[in-house]
Amino acid sequence: MSEYQHRARKRFGQNFLHDAGVIHRILRAIHAREGERLLEIGPGQGALTEGLLSSGGQLDVIELDLDLIPILQGKFGHLANFRLNQGDALKFDFNRLEAAPHSLRVVGNLPYNISTPLIFHLLDNAPLIRDMHFMLQKEVVERLAAEPGGGDWGRLSIMVQYHCRVEHLFNVGPGAFNPPPKVDSAIVRLVPHDVLPFPAKDHLLLERVVREAFNQRRKTLRNTLKGLLSSAEIEAAGVDGSLRPEQLDLAAFVRLADQLAAQPKVQTQD
Known part of the structure; x- marks a missing residue:
């Protein structure tokens, strides 16, 4: 019509x-x-x-x-x-x-x-x-x-x-x-999800870690995340810092975000 x-x-x-x-x-x-x-x-x-x-x-x-x-x-x-x-x-x-x-x-x-x-x-x-x-x-x-x-x-x-x-x-x-x-x-x-499978301590920090990691996805995590986490802190989260971000699963990114959350006076905003 x-x-x-x-x-x-x-x-x-x-x-x-x-x-x-x-x-x-x-x-x-x-x-x-x-x-x-x-x-x-x-x-x-x-x-x-x-x-x-x-x-x-x-x-x-x-x-x-x-x-x-x-x-x-x-x-x-x-x-x-x-x-x-x-x-x-x-x-x-x-x-x-x-x-x-x-x-x-x-x-x-x-x-x-x-x-x-x-x-x-x-x-x-x-x-x-x-x-x-x-x-x-x-x-x-x-x-x-x-x-x-x-x-x-x-x-x-x-x-x-x-x-x-x-x-x-x-x-x-x-x-x-x-x-x-x-x-x-x-x-x-x-x-x-009714219950988050991998709940982060702070989902804003998870967003920040993921964003930083994939800003230069061809680089290793110890390079892309160096402004947020040291190599030792990445390792402490049970993550190999020599990996590229696309090689990590969701659970690993949540561990990195929780490692960041454990730091004193961490800011959720850039």
Whole structure:
């Protein structure tokens, strides 16, 4: 219908999902149920929205593009389980949703240019979240799900896996979108841990250690971390200082961060 047409905008990184088979497969993976609290980030023209609403869940959506607001309201505004929040998801206060702890199920076909900062913003609100299903650039999903020892293992892998279990569900080709992006996409499921497998004494120090380690990922740890930890302190954490950061697993990075936390008057901010 013509009143529901909208041209995708480059500045918002919009690529609208239109492939019915892919839409059905995503909805099947989410498997939303009646009474659940759902949050869709960037609903676009509502490709996933309709299926999420038909589950009987209570759906909030966050949309930045003002031109899409009347389209979404025209399609779904009459439904009691639909609520539209206009704004930037990167700045959104998720406490506004008044969701119970570990209840919020987050869904989004995320613009590639904001996917990483948005995931970190959501992780700051992990106590509210039950799970997250995102369409992302395939290479981002590969980094999220990476294991130590490979080129994809880095800051994003470690900090997301610190908070969540990561599942790379399936890939999606460019033809599923309008306009088609120049890259392949993938669906990922992120499930916040009920109990952190490797809890750090200070997660801000963990972020700092990981960031410093991967700033020069080709160098050894004793070189990249020399501003934070001496060679002896690295060894005291049970880590070989001659290794490169990509060779360490999450548990080793947590030990390094805890070693740093044991120092007197350590600062969590640069």
